[in-house]
Amino acid sequence: MVWTGSRRTVLMTAGLSLLAGCGGEGEGERSLFTGEQGVGEKVLAVKIDNVPAARPQTGLDKADIVYVEQVEAGLTRLLAVFASRFPATVGPVRSVRESDLELLRQFDHPALAYSGVQSRLLPKVESAPLTALTPGRLSDGYVREPDRSAPHNLYLRAARAERAASDVSAPRDIGFRFGSAPSGGRQAEERTVRYPAARVSFSWSEGKRRWLVSMDGKPARTSGGGRLAAATVVVQYVKIRSSRYGDRSGGVSPYTETVGAGRALVLRDGKEYDARWRRGKPSDGTSFTDDDGRRLPFARGPVWVALAPAD
Known part of the structure; x- marks a missing residue:
């Protein structure tokens, strides 16, 4: 699948028509991922480590969307999606999971930067509709940070990845x-999403007009010291089951089902709204609606989606 200017024009025309009904008239091209100005021409997803030894991460503050996913031992990893802005470097980069392939189908044919894959899963990754950017295929696109210990020290040069994709x-x-914010909702100062061995929290800052991110009870910051934050947070309750794959220590990899339907919470502007999510098939996007079936508008800016255990 080769990107062409005409194909992008079709996508932008359709996207802007949809945004026009949400207060976007006359404001120029806006991102379909953030609602802000600045669209981008390519979609790059990066699998990022999220254990304490991997923090603070680099480049997450430039992501349009950040997904929080459960992995082995009840811990979490992040899948960051870039399009409108690309940082100089991003990471630490870690291995892909089967769930990522289903989640990324809604982006059509994105690039995916990762390091490592379970051997039995490799054929499925190679046949997926994405461009894999691994250290083996993009040797000059990765760098090791000498002040960190492996495997938490591998970083992607995003500009090099963008050129290669x-x-x-x-x-x-x-x-x-x-x-604009819909009517209703509940005042909310904080929302914590719990995983078996990790938690992520979002605290509303009226001054910054953002939800400030914390990981395992500590403020989440970038390597440059800035606080990670989102304009909109989606807590998407999903089924998480065992997959057919595992890690080297014998742990079974969880599979997060992102096709289907379920309940969700949408956090914006210091309020939380009950929602329903629906995604009919892997190539579809995910809709978030209120109890009457109306789309819930997000606040313009970065979006964090916590894929939370439904039970």
């Missing part, structure tokens, strides 16, 4: 809508 898709509609 010549055959990937432009941003397209994945179901997000942006606009």
Whole structure:
């Protein structure tokens, strides 16, 4: 699949028509991922480590979307999606999971940067509709940080990855809508999402107009010292089951089901809204609606999606 200018024009025209109904008229091209100005021409996803030894991470503050996913031992990893902005470096980069392949289908044919894959899963990764950017295929696109210990010290040079990803898709509609805050909702100062051995919290800052991110009870910052934050947080309750794959120590990798339907919470502007999510098939985007079936508009800016255990 080769990106062409005409294909991007079609996607942008459709996307802007959808955004126009959400207060986007006359404001120029806006991202389908954040609702802000600045669209981008390519979609790059990066699998990022999230254990304490991997923090603070680099480049997450430039991501349009950050997904929080459960992995082995009840811990979490992050899948960061970039399109409108690319940091100089991003990481630490870690291995891919089967769930990532299903989650990324809604982006059509993105690039995926990762390091390592379970051997039995490799054929499935190689046949997926994505461009894999691994250290073996992009040797000059990765660097080791000498002040960190392996495996938490591998970083992607995002600009090099962007140049190498010549055959990937432009941003397209994945179901997000942006606009003014809807009526209703509940005042919310903080929301914590718990995993078996990890937790992520979002605290509303009226001054910054952002949800400030914390990991395992500590403020989440970038390697440059800035606080990670989101304009909109989605807590998407999903089924998490065992997959057919595992790690070297014998741990079974969980599989997070992102096709289907379920309940969700949408956090924006210091409030939380009950929602329903729906994704009919892997190539579809994910819609978030209220009890009456109306799309819930997100606040413009970075979006964090915590894929939380439904039970």
